[in-house]
Amino acid sequence: MAGRASSKAGASKAKVTPDSSRNNNKRKVNPSKEASSKKAKVSNSASKSAGKAKGGKATTKASHDESEDDDESWAYGGISGSESEAEEMDDEFVSAEEGSDIEVGTLDDDFLGDEFAESDEEAKGPGAAMFGSDEEGEEVAEEDEEDIFASDSEDSDGDDMETKSRKLDAAKQAEADEAEAELQTNIMLESDKYVLPEDNHEILQSTDLQVVQARIQEIVRVLNNFREMREGSRSRNDYISQLLKDLCLYYGYNEYLMEKLFYIFPVSEAIEFFEANEVPRPVTIRTNTLKTRRRELAQALINRGVNLDPIGKWSKVGLQIFDSPVPVGATPEYLAGHYMLQAASSFLPVMALAPQEHERVLDMASSPGGKSTYIAALLKNTGMVFANDANKDRTKSLVANIHRLGVKNAVVCNYDGREFPGVIGGFDRVLLDAPCSGTGVISKDASVKTNKSEQDFQMLSQLQKQLILSAIDSVDAGSKTGGYIVYSTCSVTVDENEDVVNYALKKRPNVKLVSTGLDFGKEGFTRFREKVFHPSISLTRRYYPHMHNMDGFYVAKFKKISNKIPTKNEDTADLDEEEEFTPITEQSPKRSRGGKKKAESATATEEAEAVSFNAEEDEELIRASQAKLLQAQKGIKLRPKKTA
């Protein structure tokens, strides 16, 4: 395949669709001036990315040029509900002159808690604030006017009425010509039916990216208006199969992954997604509230010349960094543990988990600790965080982060997550930020485009299914304050998300999905191609780089309603049943807070485990091949499975 070695060679590459300019995260330092940049006039959708708040304030985005501690990236929106992080921390900022332009050296008024609430966009909800609205079209028109007035006043200095009048005529003529040219282009596009290349030879010859790009645009245009634009007897599949080949060439994906990702979205949106994967996400940091407050941290960094803003209304602890004269991973504040370099999307599962003070929380796959340390901060160093990871090497950075951030309530452990609750159970909450294919973080790791095979995906989803059952079994349904499990991945594939959650609902009818409390994000799929999932999966949330300017991410939150796993007759009437449900087993927490509950033998839950996975007969085989793969790829050494 003649695809680009690195598709980030984007310098010479034109964008396939103007919509993808949503992901140009240029910061508007002076909203009143830069917001009127002519770039915003290229397309309507481009203006969506401006995310302008009324009253001259800009919701700003940044380019990303820093390495990160964390595996994932970021987002926009809001959190609601009584367990929200907002209740945990009231990180309000005073002052900054209202309405003034953002200047390095002071906190701008984006830091004021009520800034967004005052804007019209806020009234329309976070999506509106983020992506703008039709009003932006009007603003662009006004900006055009401003431009005209600006040139008028310049001309008037020359006070030559005739020259001025000639200029106006010329401008009018130019505008008329432009309008005519646009019309011509449209007429041509409407009537021009796209003829697919006849044979592979031609396709192989046309590896010139500009040719491929043009063909992609043509095919997308045809697919979006198939009845009118199709060529003779060509089927939709003919066009799609050519499009998939071209997308592989243009963006450098293997065919298997391209197909997997392509069908997640409508055609045009798929292109936006692939484009967004070529653009880095903003650098974001999370204030460590165990040591400082966001306002103080922001001021300290601003004093060092760092150009920053709050991430968005939805987070009281996040900051996005636009540029910095010093590496953000080496400032005195960083070394003192005042913040974690952490992708915004990786805040979300912890916000959904919403740990409460004094709880016992398990973070089942936790290295390098972005989420564990956030959990510890929300617990205010009370209770206990079990930060586990199967990869011993990776626990080094976990330990380092825990120390640096002043976390005092963490226990670091190194087990295969599937060994829980055999290791310890009875947790108030469990976070499973599962090992995944990373299809949501392609902008950070382009190797994902080519290094995952069908077998990798199968093994990953099996591992995720086993881990999610362990996560569920490790929670005490009788917890006074909790009983919650959050499952997340930085992948957008259905196999690793809805499919895994659906499997958990089938195998563990003693859990139900509840709202994540995150009031933004796309609903999880309840149907995908030939698959039908439990309707409650619409409560789960998907995040996309082209839509939320964050890494692709998925969050699901379960509430455990019983430690007893019912038979299918007891509690599963509304589930789509193709598989056997597990038999009745009584789950008891192995250990509980304060030693009040008696530690019990692992037999019951281990029995449940033994029958919990689909491919029992193949389990050993699968396990052996997983062990091999994990060791080869990730350096994870699995322990032999205990027999009861």
Ligand SMILES: C[S@@+](CC[C@H](N)C(=O)[O-])C[C@H]1O[C@@H](n2cnc3c(N)ncnc32)[C@H](O)[C@@H]1O
């Ligand atoms: C997405 S990363 C976790 C990122 C982490 N939650 C954070 O916020 O910093 C997934 C982690 O799962 C670990 N892992 C892989 N297989 C595992 C298993 N069977 N049990 C527990 N952890 C596992 C990997 O070593 C990796 O660190």
